[in-house]
Amino acid sequence: MRMRKARDLVGLPVVDLEQGEHVGEVRDVLFTPEGTFHSFLLERGGLLSTARILSRSSLHAVGEDAITTPDRASIEEYRDEVGLIRSLIEGDIHFIGKDVLTQSGTLLGSVEDVYMDEEMHTIVGYEISEGFLMDLRQGRKVLPAHPEIMMGTHTLIVPDDTELTEAL
Structure with missing residues (x-):
């Protein structure tokens, strides 16, 4: 892929x-x-x-x-x-800048980009920033796309057991 x-x-x-x-x-x-x-x-x-x-x-x-x-x-x-x-960037419902929050209220970071599969044209993940200093020290993380992600007006809500992976 x-x-x-x-x-x-x-x-x-x-x-x-x-x-x-x-x-x-x-x-x-x-x-x-x-x-x-x-x-x-x-x-x-x-x-x-x-x-x-x-x-x-x-x-x-x-x-x-x-x-x-x-x-x-x-x-x-x-x-x-x-x-x-x-x-991605503009409009009433956009990805960039949205907070990523677990169902129990833990902030995982904010969306900085979206990864797309070039052949299937689908979202396969979200690049997550945990803040400027964490990005410098550890790099950005990836939230793999899955059907349980709920997109709200200001946040992406994910299950409590969601884990971020290393950036691609």
Whole structure:
């Protein structure tokens, strides 16, 4: 399994393979409530322009230096009518900065990044910071993804027996 940090995708250019043109830049990574990659939110074209996305089904490839799409028509207007989309950085429901708390109230740290399986496009873990000094001394930890994680407005709630592992 090849993994990638979702934050590494933010800022990558999106290139249309039909014309060879730069059609946007990734501003955020969007996920379904089940933790599956949904789409890339692209930078807005101007002040009055609507948000645009490149959905998973419209991707050609996610490379080291760019994301490619078959053509410009693959870029869609962003709509989240149901309010169920989770984002990496922005939005009402996002991962970065959320506290990770056990069911009995022990703070494990805060989410700094999300690890994705590049082939299956699913969340496989969360990079956790236990604070600046602990990060310097011991490095960041990983919370493996599992179905018992509950995502609240400000926290991820995990079972009491949850253990963080060494960073990947």
